[in-house]
């Protein structure tokens with residue numbers, strides 16, 4: 100379980116996040132939705148400690164993460180897996196070495212065990228025969244899957260995904276969404292996903308919070324979202340013709 | 350932004366670069382990789398520039414001291430001293446500032462803008478230590494070899510130019526380069542070069558590490574890295590010369 104309490108964040112005297120509070124439960128896919136540029140990535144990176152917050156608290160389980168120094172945070176960070184928007188694979192390392200990287204840094208496994216674990220993770224994301232390829236030699240969807248494999252290598256308790264299906268075709272996007280959903284359920288991970296994609300919301304949105312101009316304006320599940328009264332949320336949800344028609348029918 | 354801001358941030362950056370490394374085995378492997386990338390791969394350019402530099406210094410010296418009462422071996426002596434004391438260390442460093450510096454800044458910079466640094470940081474790894482310490486140690490380790498190589502090739506270039514053009518005979522030149530030889534000159538040069546290597550690696554990494562934006566900014570950072578390291582090399586050259594030789 101992760102809890103965010105009254106978080107504020109400012110960059111160069113421009114406030115990006117305003118007093119955000121939310122609770123993200125374990126074993127479910129928690130979505131942060133909103134338009135581009137409204138602070139989703141900043142919120143996610145604040146939760147994982149890549150940005151230091153101005154005020155408020157970030158709580159993992161019952162530990163106040165935001166009050167810890169880098170050394171203390173390390174113990175929690177080892178339980179975090181993160182999928183970045185552009186995959187962020189190390190381009191000087193092969194697919195296998197990328198997934199192995201966290202194992203090399205933090206596990207006491209021998210080489211054989213590491214290789215087994217790497218292959219297990221790559222299998223889990225349905226990748227085969229790509230071990231020796233480099234990130235530049237595989238497709239965007241495959242890169243995302245390698246990044247997921249790297250993120251789950253150390254059996255994380257927490258998984259963060261920043262726009263996991265941006266830049267992917269709709270079919271591949273669904274594959275990635277489902278993969279994240281399945282992994283969340285399988286291992287009871289606390290998963291937080293940033294997205295502006297309504298298809299993802301409908302497919303895997305268990306708990307949803309809506310961010311607009313750095314403020315949390317709404318929270319609920321994917322059923323409530325169609326009956327929400329918040330105007331900017333409606334504009335966001337029904338921006339596409341498809342969802343407008345769905346609304347008219349219901 | 351101000352000079353003080355950069356100096357302060359650079360100091361804090363260095364503190365993290367030299368924090369205790371995660372795993373020594375990995376560090377050592379990385380140092381060798383960087384030494385190869387930044388050092389061995391520059392041998393060609395260092396050799397070419399050194400041979401021409403040595404040749405030109407010899408010819409210049411020979412034409413400038415063409416007087417009956419100055420013995421011919423002086424040409425060898427003067428060429429040797431300029432190469433050992435000044436040219437090899439400074440020129441090799443400036444070459445590496447251009448070649449290695451831009452390489453380092455663009456590599457680290459693109460890792461920053463593609464969130465690869467965040468990916469390292471999120472695992473609880475000190476990204477500056479992990480990425481930059483091997484570069485600094487690799488370059489500082491390789492620099493003395495490159496400088497000694499440059500010295501050897503430079504003097505050989507001088508000897509070739511002198512004897513082929515007939516300006517100074519092979520015997521005179523060789524007598525000159527052995528005359529009143531001071532080993533301290535080499536130590537002095539290597540100390541300077543090591544400091545320059547440190548400056549190149551840390552300044553270039555610094556500029557890459559703090560890139561904000563996209564590939565355009567990475568390019569700008571890489572240019573800045575070369576300019577700033579070169580200026581620092583010249584500045585520290587002046588300081589160290591005064592300190593070590595005075």
Ligand SMILES: Nc1ncnc2c1ncn2[C@@H]1O[C@H](COP(=O)(O)OP(=O)(O)O)[C@@H](O)[C@H]1O
Pocket residue numbers: 110111115133134135136137138139140141142
């Ligand atoms: N490192 C940073 N420094 C300054 N401003 C930033 C930084 N990161 C993000 N911002 C600003 O914060 C705002 C929200 O960005 P972001 O969280 O990336 O939006 P999104 O919802 O698309 O993920 C934007 O206006 C962006 O310019």
Ligand SMILES: [Mg+2]
Pocket residue numbers: 136139140141184261262
């Ligand atoms: Mg974003």
